[in-house]
Amino acid sequence: xxxxxxxxxxxxxxxxxxxxxxxxxxxxxxxxxxxxxxxxxxxxxxxxxxxxxxxxxxxxxxxxxxxxxxxxxxxxxxxxxxxxxxxxxxxxxxxxxxxxxxxxxxxxxxxxxxxxxxxxxxxxxxxxxxxxxxxxxxxxxxxxxxxxxxxxxxxxxxxxxxxxxxxxxxxxxxxxxxxxxxxxxxxxxxxxxxxxxxxxxxxxxxxxxxxxxxxxxxxxxxxxxxxxxxxxxxxx
Numbered sequence: 001x002x003x004x005x006x007x008x009x010x011x012x013x014x015x016x017x018x019x020x021x022x023x024x025x026x027x028x029x030x031x032x033x034x035x036x037x038x039x040x041x042x043x044x045x046x047x048x049x050x051x052x053x054x055x056x057x058x059x060x061x062x063x064x065x066x067x068x069x070x071x072x073x074x075x076x077x078x079x080x081x082x083x084x085x086x087x088x089x090x091x092x093x094x095x096x097x098x099x100x101x102x103x104x105x106x107x108x109x110x111x112x113x114x115x116x117x118x119x120x121x122x123x124x125x126x127x128x129x130x131x132x133x134x135x136x137x138x139x140x141x142x143x144x145x146x147x148x149x150x151x152x153x154x155x156x157x158x159x160x161x162x163x164x165x166x167x168x169x170x171x172x173x174x175x176x177x178x179x180x181x182x183x184x185x186x187x188x189x190x191x192x193x194x195x196x197x198x199x200x201x202x203x204x205x206x207x208x209x210x211x212x213x214x215x216x217x218x219x220x221x222x223x224x225x226x227x228x229x230x231x232x233x234x235x236x
Contacts, residue, residue: 019095020115021046023085024067025078029102030056032215037065039108040100048088049102050081058102079181079188086176097176101167104215110208114170117206124175124201127161127193128168132207159197161205165189168208175201 022040026033026049033049040047047067051059053075063069070084082099089097096118098111106128114126130136167189171179178199183191196203 021089021094024049025081027052030058032104034065037067041066052081083181099169106168114206118170124172125203126170128166128208129163129205130210131162135209
């Protein structure tokens, strides 16, 4: 799980946020990852994709767009991909990590605002929430499933989040060092909230827009992931 030198890019030192790493779990997103990486690279020098054994050319496309790429030799799941990214970013001296989805559902403007909030208020964790404003239109069934997942997660963590399974997060290095994700599939979404809550470090939520594109809907991600979250919560 080391960086492939042929698929790595040298971070440009003159870009903003040199102390921040964008960590993107990557699995079979070759058609969209170039646009995601290119936009992020306009403002972030350190964009890291963890290629979780994609069967398409996602890794090469991400690298060509300017990302640094780490390849998993076998598919380990999104939780393991995040943990690989966290460990690598810490080794490289990251002060902050922003977790970002590969499928184009997250917005750069929201990531920027969350990072600014973390810096201004000295926060260790900023969770993105699609339910703090009305920009996101998840659909009734998905909203019900996600709200149920929030309730179950808050019950188990004693936190008061409004959106417990949003993949857009800002995590400071001191909190990051206390995370050790073991769960695969979607269960890592609950696991990371639990572990972050246990740090006792200051946190906040920030409104974000999640964009449900034709691409993500065609892949069945939007509702299926929500149902998987509930299944994992029940199994737990």
